[in-house]
Amino acid sequence: MKAAVFKKYGPPEVLQIEELSKPAPKKDQILIRNYAASVNSADWRLRKPDPFAVRLVFGLFNPRKSKQILGVVFAGIVEQAGKKTTGFKPGDRVFGMTGMAMGTYAEYVCVAENGPIALIPHHISFNEAASIPFGATASLHFLRKANIQKGQSILIYGASGALGTAAIQLAKYFGAEVTAVCSLSNKDLVMAIGADHHIDYTIEDFTSGSKKYDIIFETVNKLSFAKSIKCLKAKGILILGSAGISETLRGILTNISAKYKVISGMAVEKPEEIRYIQNLMANGHLKPVIDKIYSLGEIADAHRYAESGHKKGNVVIEIRKPE
Numbered sequence: 001m002k003a004a005v006f007k008k009y010g011p012p013e014v015l016q017i018e019e020l021s022k023p024a025p026k027k028d029q030i031l032i033r034n035y036a037a038s039v040n041s042a043d044w045r046l047r048k049p050d051p052f053a054v055r056l057v058f059g060l061f062n063p064r065k066s067k068q069i070l071g072v073v074f075a076g077i078v079e080q081a082g083k084k085t086t087g088f089k090p091g092d093r094v095f096g097m098t099g100m101a102m103g104t105y106a107e108y109v110c111v112a113e114n115g116p117i118a119l120i121p122h123h124i125s126f127n128e129a130a131s132i133p134f135g136a137t138a139s140l141h142f143l144r145k146a147n148i149q150k151g152q153s154i155l156i157y158g159a160s161g162a163l164g165t166a167a168i169q170l171a172k173y174f175g176a177e178v179t180a181v182c183s184l185s186n187k188d189l190v191m192a193i194g195a196d197h198h199i200d201y202t203i204e205d206f207t208s209g210s211k212k213y214d215i216i217f218e219t220v221n222k223l224s225f226a227k228s229i230k231c232l233k234a235k236g237i238l239i240l241g242s243a244g245i246s247e248t249l250r251g252i253l254t255n256i257s258a259k260y261k262v263i264s265g266m267a268v269e270k271p272e273e274i275r276y277i278q279n280l281m282a283n284g285h286l287k288p289v290i291d292k293i294y295s296l297g298e299i300a301d302a303h304r305y306a307e308s309g310h311k312k313g314n315v316v317i318e319i320r321k322p323e
């Protein structure tokens with residue numbers, strides 16, 4: 001099978017297409033003929049690596065695996081089911097995530113059947129299915145932690161990215177009033193997926209206004225911590241989706257005061273959440289937002305674009321065209 005591998009950390013060019021042997025599923029796994037993946041911050045952060053702590057997990061000087069395959073999202077067809085699996089059968093259209101195991105920039109991938117995997121709703125294509133889970137699982141994790149309620153006001157900062165576009169749709173689904181912050185070029189996009197208000201951060205600093213929010217969801221780590229806190233209502237919640245160490249520590253200190261609540265940390269993709277997202281996709285509450293589609297051979301270009309910090313929603317890798 002063809003796969004995009006990298007053997008040393010570095011720029012997008014370290015990603016190379018190689019021919020590898022097709023994996024065989026273990027008893028509790030299913031083998032998926034992969035049609036689409038997506039390029040997310042998890043991928044380019046590991047490749048660079050950024051932050052430095054990535055090296056502690058994946059290898060200090062070079063990736064520990066001699067041929068590391070990136071990619072955390074897959075969308076494809078079950079080709080073979082392991083002997084002890086019961087949930088899926090050959091021919092099923094499935095999508096999901098591989099987490100730290102990664103490996104989805106490849107024509108085949110094996111996943112545990114009890115992991116974050118679900119059937120793709122009939123009207124959703126493989127490319128569309130691959131575009132949704134990364135932003136949706138992370139945003140759902142944080143919105144649930146904030147216990148978002150109907151009628152609350154939420155400001156989503158970095159609203160046109162993968163997390164942002166999912167967060168807008170989920171917050172609307174939960175009944176919140178959504179203010180989306182991104183540049184003017186993305187206004188039509190964020191309004192089309194449900195935002196009630198738009199603020200162009202290039203001409204307006206919302207933190208200098210008087211409006212206060214129940215929740216501020218900062219997805220891109222570009223906002224001043226102190227200024228964001230000032231824009232919260234009493235007992236308001238600041239979600240730091242992309243916090244560094246200093247913001248995380250400030251969040252812990254703020255939580256001690258109990259005046260506001262700060263939520264940060266790692267989102268974990270759970271099987272039940274992928275099924276929840278599948279249901280929202282099936283009912284039209286969660287729509288795919290795809291910026292660009294690349295082939296597997298264009299993986300370096302796709303990484304270059306994804307890490308520019310200005311993609312609109314998601315970047316998809318079409319690994320093979322549907323028959």
Ligand SMILES: NC(=O)c1ccc[n+]([C@@H]2O[C@H](COP(=O)([O-])OP(=O)(O)OC[C@H]3O[C@@H](n4cnc5c(N)ncnc54)[C@H](OP(=O)(O)O)[C@@H]3O)[C@@H](O)[C@H]2O)c1
Pocket residue numbers: 040041042135138157158159160161162163164181182183184185186201219220222241242243265266267268306309310311312313
């Ligand atoms: N904690 C976790 O478990 C977890 C999980 C997943 C991801 N993350 C983190 O989440 C972060 C965001 O990921 P993503 O994939 O959503 O990002 P992304 O798709 O790359 O975000 C790009 C968007 O951010 C907007 N943007 C850029 N600069 C901005 C600014 N100064 N103010 C407001 N908006 C700005 C851009 O809009 P314009 O073009 O209009 O500027 C663009 O549409 C990543 O850094 C990642 O590390 C964390």
